[in-house]
Amino acid sequence: MTPREHIQAHLKKAFDKLGFNIDDASLFTLEQPKVENFGDLACTAAMTLARVEKKAPRRIAQEIIANYELDPFYIDRVDLAGPGFINFYLAPACLQRSVIEILAAGEDYGRSAIGAGERVQLEFVSANPTGPLNVVSARAASVGDVMTNLLNAAGYRAVREYYVNDAGRQVRLLGASLDARYLTALGDETPVPEDGYHGDYLRELANEILESYGESFKNFPEADRQQTFSQKALEYMLARHKKSMERFGVYFDVWFRESQLRKTKEHLEILKKLKAAGFIYEKDDAVWFKSSEFGDEKDRVLVTGDKRPTYFFVDVAYHENKFKRGFDRLIDFWGPDHHGYIPRMSAALQALGHPKHKFQVEIIQQVNLLRDSQPVKMSKRAGEIIEMDELIDEVGVDASRFFFVDRRTSQQLDFDIELAKREDRNNPVWYVQYAHARTCNIFKKAHEKGYSTTNLRDTSALTDDFAMAIIKKLIDFPDIVAQAAQTMEPHRLPNYLKEVAAALHRFYHHQIVLDADDKIRESRLLLTDATRQVLANGLKLMGISAPTYMAKLDTAEDAEIV
RNA sequence: GCGCCCGUAGCUCAACAGGAUAGAGCGACGGCCUCCGGAGCCGUAGGUUGUGGGUUCGAUUCCCGCCGGGCGUACCA
Secondary structure (H helix, E strand, O other): OOHHHHHHHHHHHHHHHHOOOOOOHHHHOEEOOOOHHHOOEEEOHHHHHHHHHOOOHHHHHHHHHHHOOOOOOOEEEEEEEOOOEEEEEEOHHHHHHHHHHHHHHHHHOOOOOOOOOOEEEEEOOOOOOOOOOEHHHHHHHHHHHHHHHHHHHOOOEEEEEEEEOOOOHHHHHHHHHHHHHHHHHOOOOOOOOOOOOOOHHHHHHHHHHHHHHOOOOOOOOHHHHHHHHHHHHHHHHHHHHHHHHHHOOOOOOEEEEHHHHHHHOHHHHHHHHHHHOOOEEEEOOEEEEOHHHHOOOOOEEEEOOOOOEOHHHHHHHHHHHHHHOOOOEEEEEEOHHHHHHHHHHHHHHHHOOOOHHHEEEEEOOOEEEEEOOEEOOOEOOOOEOOEHHHHHHHHOHHHHHHHHHOOOOOOOEEEEHHHHHOOOOOOHHHHHHHHHHHHHHHHHHHHHOOOOOOOOOOOOOOOOHHHHHHHHHHOOHHHHHHHHHHHOOOOHHHHHHHHHHHHHHHHHHHOOOOOOOHHHHHHHHHHHHHHHHHHHHHHHHHOOOOOOOOOOOOOHHHHHHO
8 A cells, every 4th residue: 555545545534534525536635745844745635625614724634633543654743734734744664665565566566547447549640641740740649659658557448549541632632743753753744733742752652663663554544543643652651651650669559541431431320410410401502510509619511512521521420430439538639730620529529429528639739849959940831841750860769759748748849859869967868767777787786796686675774865755756656647647748757757867866876775784785775676667667658768778978088099 | 800729947847636935957156076887966046927807715727808929710631
């Protein structure tokens, strides 16, 4: 039982005795006081209760404390402070035992069951297969992937899905664009359609096709040729996207194709349902959905005047399809340019009978690339964009993932390329990885020095402030994971890991681990190992490697020798 | 015009479902290397949380107005 759980269980007893409503979960929130003198965990229930009970909060706090059964193994003392805070001071014995518990839990440390097995589907990236992935897709990939990890660790059953827009106008345009490149490559100068895709990648693909198939497509009827090229370009782009994702460490459970929906005509079923429910009307030859009845600013077209289903229409069918597959909740990650799209999708799903809270959209804000604090100029029109793959080539997977998740997703991200590449304390991902490597190195050194590192079990020598500070950080981990999952705020994880790393470095610089008395060494090795475990588990949730050593930088002296 | 997101130290960001004296890192300034990796550690300075109201025991957090920035506002996807 964690100290937090212990306190909550005892608070429950006290509330019960006093006749408070123990169904109110907010009574049990324990926060960490900002100031050290205020104990390790603080309960704010007295102040919450003041209104309902119509009593002074300090008075209520006194009653709670009087009825709180104190177990000295866990709690040193309980204080009443300020307007009605109840401050708990954890006992060294329970903190010392936490180290053993963390090690016993091992790779499972940090997991919890809060999610209660809820089935959640996360859809992210879902980039149009009409060009290479950009850096926003990279951010979406990082955030979506880490969020899925966090949810699964918190007891949800979460899966990753990628929606492939492989039908409709843009794919036809893609085919036409490739066709133009192909004919041009054959010497028949043909312009790419005005609103087509002008990037170099189609030129490259055209050359590949020419090498593999020669001129054989030249004599196809134009319609057939474009059809063929649409398919070829599509599969080519899709394969590239898959490769980028896998290289980035993101593995989707499902790649769902829009064309599949069109084949099975699932959107027509949707139309029937909406019509039956009275949310459909016709105007100007088009079919409209009354999304404004659910808070959208205006109604939306489902079938255009020339009888084509809109993207939105098929997308509704897609989301309905997800629900049919049994998910309790859908979470979509969209780019900032799609936030205006949320009300209509939400409206459609509500019209189809799904409670509003079962569909949730997280907007991932844009990424500004910086080089030495100067913005990297990108022009979509001129085809000057930094591709996701180029970014990974330059800064690597670990740094990219860390940086993309390090800030709340609702904020624009300034991504400093030079900082991400630095191999020193300025770079947070190195700082955290180095902390992990340092814990491993201590064990390596222990072996070299002939100290035993097996059958360690005594943590009673962990009494100093630096050790206690680490343990208090380590026992937060399950809570950090659970809260990051529940609030959809993955940035809390990297922020936490930075704090653990700082606590470890501080401890290391003030306390000798190896060349200490046997008992102290044993205790500190255990603490080192528990810290390693938490860092490793955290980095794994981030999808970042946990190195056991760091490659040495060239020192100035080495440079002189060379 | 309307809608959504954002505004916190010089810079980049935190602040855990409204809590106590708003915290880190970088940068600046000042310390610490016969010691498990100095790739680190310790300290100092730096704030009217954009602004004006409101809600209450208490607001960076919730509500309204204004200012500033970003994005959107298609029978496109």
